[in-house]
Amino acid sequence: MRKAIKPAVFCACLVPFCWLFYLVWTNNLGPDPGEALAKESGEWTFRFLLATLAITPVQQFTGWRITNRYRRMIGLFSLFYASAHFLVYLMFVLGFRWGTLYTEILERPYITVGFSAFVILVALGITSPKAMLRKLGKNWKRLHRLIYVAAVLAMIHMIWILRSDFGEALIYGTVLTLLLGYRAVNWLRKRNRKLRLARGS
């Protein structure tokens, strides 16, 4: 039973990808599948990012012990969808005109922040194997805190693309604020406790 959980979670994470692939394959994404895919892959990237950030609070609230294996897997899926998003961008926005990628990253602020978020996810992905954890020691944790930065950059990226209706962004923004706020509160509490202990001694 236990052994079945991991493959099941893995497959569940692939469902959106397979579904999108099916829709594209059968010509069911409308006349501009490029745009539809950009939007869907971007949203799934962010959802997986939020899911990754939700693991710690869920663990602490419910008492479930979700092992780091799942955190890593879900985080890597965020990178997976981000890579799909980037590929869609290269294909249907840039048409593989590589020369423009450089200027786009430099000159278009929402691409700059989106790309920065992507670079962070890539760095976290590369350093995610256990061997890297052992190698980096204390620095591993520091490096992987960059996921907070990636999430905030991605949120800015999404807000910058808004046209005139902010309903969806409001929902994503609220969830992200709760997840980051939870950590901020924890951190402040810990610090206060330390300060109190220091004063008491």
Next chain:
Amino acid sequence: MLIKKPSDIKPSEITPESVYRNRRQFMADTGALAIGAIAAGGLPGLAIAQDGDALKARAPVSLSRSAPAAWWEPKFANIKPAPDSGPFYTGEALTPYEDVTRYNNFYEFGMDKGDPSSNSGRFEVDPWSIEIAGECGRPGTYTLEDILKPHDLEERIYRLRCVEAWSMVIPWIGFPLADLLKRFEPTSRARYVEFQTAVDRDTMPGVRSPFSIIDWPYQEGLRIDEAMNELAFMAVGLYGNYLPPQNGAPIRLVVPWKYGFKSIKSIVRINFVEEQPNTSWNDLQANEYGFYANVNPNVHHPRWRQDTERRLPHTLFSRPIIDTRLFNGYGEQVAHLYEGMDLARYY
């Protein structure tokens, strides 16, 4: 969020490119198509041209709309077909009817491209009237029947370039905007024309959205010489058929050398004014959407590069990216309007 479009028929089956290439080709193809249709077990709704019908394209029979009111029918019975060359014809493959009518930006009906076609079913286009106001000799409120009465309808095939960097090719039915405006005798003080879209909270969910930051009603405007240009067109139909609500029924503007948001839909007010009018997107974000909004590959929008565009429809495997042309390829007709103007400043 996904665009749900149950299309088991490939667009290419419904509107073969060859049909549009030119009229002679069309005539030659008709027979072959009919045979093909029979062989395929009868394609749903491919309209075969009837005798004397030389329109470049017709809506599929199964999807064609009935007249909003009886007086429309004689108007549509006699449409002058698009020529085989010149600015009213592009020579490019048309975007299929299904895509033109199911992939729309019309935020009054919702934000997603599929929303306008799904949400506009209850929108009433009859009766309809237009208020003519401002610096002109004959202001007043006119019924749409009166507005259309003196105008003969013609077909024109134009490129439509959206500021979001996608484009279509559409066979419109309508008449020149200049012919309409002249009837109201604009005075010498009429330096601009302002247009307004209908607002109806009951039938327009986008207008009710608490998260929308557009200040309805939607407004657009043109300089008077732009409005009088031969390309500026008032459309009342597409693909030989009446406009569906999502495409701006019953009457809309088409200015093919400008980004799509200038081509205001479902018009209820035309106002001749002396000063440059406020326009919705410009009010919302002046650094992104200019008043002129001429298609220009050299001036980028903060969100979208403008030197290329995706020609729709495309698939995962087609290479849809093509170069965008200055004034959307209509420079010969309109470049003189902007002589001496810095197009990077007046974007």
